[in-house]
Amino acid sequence: MKKVFYIILLFISAQASSQQKTAADFGYRYFKTSFQNDTVEILIKSKKGDENKRKPLFLFCQGSLPIPLIIYDEEGGNRVFPFDIDSLCEDFHLAIIGKPSIPVIAHIKELNSDMTFFDPITKKFPNNYSKKNYLNFYVARNITAIKFLQNLPFISNNKLVVAGHSEGSTIAAKLALKCKKNYTFNLCKRESLRQNSIDYKSKPDEGN
Helix, strand or coil: CHHHHHHHHHHHHHHHHHHCCCHHHHCCEEEEEEECCEEEEEEEECCCCCCCCCEEEEEEECCCCCCCCEEEECCEECCCCCCCCHHHHCCCEEEEECCCCCCCEEEHHHECCCCCECCCCCCCCCHHHHHHCCHHHHHHHHHHHHHHHCCCCCEEEEEEEEEECCHHHHHHHHHHHHCCCCEEEEEEEECCCCEEEEEEEEECCCEC
16 A cells, blocks of 8 residues: 555656746746736846846747747757847847746647647636737837846846847837837848847937
């Protein structure tokens, strides 16, 4: 009887540990702030050894659909950024923000076939996500997130790069318009990203 009980405990312990994945398990740092009573969850990727070195922020705006940032299975996790990050991490700390009410980390078994997250009870997208899944919300939320991140001791405020894919490129472009009082910017196409990106530089007379 004791042997059976011990085996059951081992099984439960192994199952629990497999479900408790963190951003650090995949090489990312996890930060959170708040906006309109929502928790804003952020992942940051830095060059190994440079985690505390001051560098500018590179914010990547996720595309459409309620897709977790990190999707994993028994073999490991996905690529969070859809481009090669090694060269960018030389000069920047890379950040990406999760969608409202969508977990930043999820096992593939928890998702639809298109990798979207659904409410396990209603089998639909979370109601809070559906209510806030619009351009102006993301722009305002991202501005709040940028201010939060630029107050971190390892983030330099002398430059900001915002890039986006699909829906995220529209968010990035409107961010440029909203932030133009504090930054000068250039919209450009980078071969390394194959996405639209916006370079911002702080205006010395206005700060951040």
